[in-house]
Amino acid sequence: MSMTRVHADQVFTGGARAGQVRTPGATRSAVVRLARPKQARAKGSDVLAVCIFVTAVTIGLWLQHGGFSALIGGGSGTVRAIGQLSGLAAALGALGAIILTARPVFLERRYGLDQLLAAHRWFGISTVLLVVVHAVAATAAWAAMSGMTFVGALGDMLANESWMVAALASTVIFVTIGLSSWRRIKNAISYETWYFLHLTAYLAVLLGFGHQLTLGSDFTRDRVAMWWWTGLAVATLAVVMWSRVGVVATSLRRRLYVSAVSREAQGVGSLHINGPSLRRMRVAGGQFFIVRPLAKGLWWQAHPFSVSAAPTTGGLRFTIKELGDDTPNLLKVKPGTRVLLEGPYGVFTVEKAAGSRVVLVAGGVGIAPIRAILEDCHPSQRPIVIVRVRNERDLPHRTELEGLVKSRDGELIVLTGPREWFAARDPFSPDGLAAIIPGIEGRHAFICGPASLESAVIKGLRKAGMPTSNIHLERFGV
Numbered sequence: 486m487s488m489t490r491v492h493a494d495q496v497f498t499g500g501a502r503a504g505q506v507r508t509p510g511a512t513r514s515a516v517v518r519l520a521r522p523k524q525a526r527a528k529g530s531d532v533l534a535v536c537i538f539v540t541a542v543t544i545g546l547w548l549q550h551g552g553f554s555a556l557i558g559g560g561s562g563t564v565r566a567i568g569q570l571s572g573l574a575a576a577l578g579a580l581g582a583i584i585l586t587a588r589p590v591f592l593e594r595r596y597g598l599d600q601l602l603a604a605h606r607w608f609g610i611s612t613v614l615l616v617v618v619h620a621v622a623a624t625a626a627w628a629a630m631s632g633m634t635f636v637g638a639l640g641d642m643l644a645n646e647s648w649m650v651a652a653l654a655s656t657v658i659f660v661t662i663g664l665s666s667w668r669r670i671k672n673a674i675s676y677e678t679w680y681f682l683h684l685t686a687y688l689a690v691l692l693g694f695g696h697q698l699t700l701g702s703d704f705t706r707d708r709v710a711m712w713w714w715t716g717l718a719v720a721t722l723a724v725v726m727w728s729r730v731g732v733v734a735t736s737l738r739r740r741l742y743v744s745a746v747s748r749e750a751q752g753v754g755s756l757h758i759n760g761p762s763l764r765r766m767r768v769a770g771g772q773f774f775i776v777r778p779l780a781k782g783l784w785w786q787a788h789p790f791s792v793s794a795a796p797t798t799g800g801l802r803f804t805i806k807e808l809g810d811d812t813p814n815l816l817k818v819k820p821g822t823r824v825l826l827e828g829p830y831g832v833f834t835v836e837k838a839a840g841s842r843v844v845l846v847a848g849g850v851g852i853a854p855i856r857a858i859l860e861d862c863h864p865s866q867r868p869i870v871i872v873r874v875r876n877e878r879d880l881p882h883r884t885e886l887e888g889l890v891k892s893r894d895g896e897l898i899v900l901t902g903p904r905e906w907f908a909a910r911d912p913f914s915p916d917g918l919a920a921i922i923p924g925i926e927g928r929h930a931f932i933c934g935p936a937s938l939e940s941a942v943i944k945g946l947r948k949a950g951m952p953t954s955n956i957h958l959e960r961f962g963v
């Protein structure tokens with residue numbers, strides 16, 4: 486392992502705003518830092534209160550329909566009650582998962598997209614399991630009450646009950662989505678296949694809704710319950726329309742285009758974005774956009790990229806590693822190509838440190854958001870930047886990083902060399918980190934890089950005394 490350290494007093498940098506990037510084509514006089522995003526209005530307690538209210542009303546209606554006495558009564562009544570309860574929970578779970586994945590701004594500003602997607606995953610897995618329990622229990626109860634076999638009862642329901650074929654299709658779709666998210670299968674299929682499969686969840690909810698209203702005894706006998714569930718479905722649809730359609734409309738309205746493409750390091754380039762609409766956008770360093778260039782072969786896919794420099798009216802910059810199918814082509818788009826930007830998203834911003842001193846750790850192209858956060862740091866935060874790359878040629882924006890640490894009274898530490906070298910002397914061990922980060926306990930850490938690097942750094946920082954609440958992550962994998 487090789488460690489290069491650059492202290493603030495060792496670097497020469499010209500100009501007062503060291504490291505500031507101007508997009509090619511921008512005029513110096515016009516360049517102004519974009520406003521920062523507004524603070525989240527929704528509080529965690531508001532979100533919790535809504536969740537408790539929705540769950541309480543749903544369970545209250547079920548209890549009112551005699552659900553609990555059926556549950557403890559034994560026999561086929563118990564199986565039926567399990568079927569009802571799991572069906573209601575699955576319906577709530579599906580609506581919750583849809584709201585989370587629609588990433589409404591009031592939730593995204595508070596929790597950040599990665600936390601919303603983590604919660605979505607939890608809701609999604611629970612929904613699939615509950616759907617299976619519901620289907621098995623409801624069929625078993627039908628079989629017990631009619632004296633048929635399990636398969637006979639299933640056939641009977643499909644043949645004689647309205648919306649049951651749709652409900653079966655809904656179950657099959659939910660299970661397929663669940664299986665496609667299983668790590669092994671997900672790794673074996675392309676991201677796009679996985680994503681488009683996921684979109685069919687909307688269809689699954691729609692197909693399942695019919696049998697809920699016509700067959701569920703909770704609804705057929707009670708108009709309040711029927712209106713309650715219809716209201717929940719309409720509210721979910723409204724959130725989805727407002728969040729998704731609104732976001733697409735905004736990105737279409739913004740007149741943005743690729744102003745330049747530049748090479749930064751081996752296999753890494755930058756996409757520079759400009760346009761008159763930039764002036765009205767609010768963006769912080771460390772946030773990311775879903776980027777969709779309107780170019781042949783690329784317009785139908787969108788990818789998330791973090792801004793890699795402080796966002797200004799002079800342009801946005803995304804630093805992109807050539808990885809799979811699309812990223813190499815993204816770096817070949819012609820200047821002048823229109824681009825749709827959805828966002829900004831994320832709460833991986835310097836505000837999290839609330840003015841405290843910071844340590845910024847990047848692995849590979851994780852340098853993109855770290856570089857932008859560094860630019861947002863105040864000199865009193867004495868940023869220590871640790872960058873792990875295989876060799877020096879892999880490090881993009883090195884000159885900018887040196888200029889920025891110099892102007893912010895910080896330090897840049899570049900760790901190079903193959904992974905095996907680290908086994909002998911681990912720089913992310915608690916002692917290793919404490920040796921290079923003065924006052925480690927009081928600092929905030931921002932980490933972005935491969936999962937293995939992230940977990941090694943988190944472990945080392947915690948053991949060296951940094952509170953978990955001071956550690957902030959941006960994950961590039963979904």
Ligand SMILES: Cc1cc2nc3c(=O)[nH]c(=O)nc-3n(C[C@H](O)[C@H](O)[C@H](O)COP(=O)(O)OP(=O)(O)OC[C@H]3O[C@@H](n4cnc5c(N)ncnc54)[C@H](O)[C@@H]3O)c2cc1C
Pocket residue numbers: 676773787788789790791792803804805806807808809810811812813850853854960961962963
């Ligand atoms: C919040 C966030 C910020 C990111 N910022 C940067 C950045 O600044 N610079 C950079 O080089 N990379 C960044 N990435 C990673 C980048 O989005 C992927 O490397 C890129 O999408 C790969 O596309 P591909 O077609 O070339 O590769 P593929 O081979 O198609 O995909 C490789 C992997 O990338 C991920 N991926 C692919 N498409 C998407 C998508 N539409 N949405 C989410 N993940 C996807 C999947 O995990 C997939 O397995 C970021 C990712 C996230 C989630």
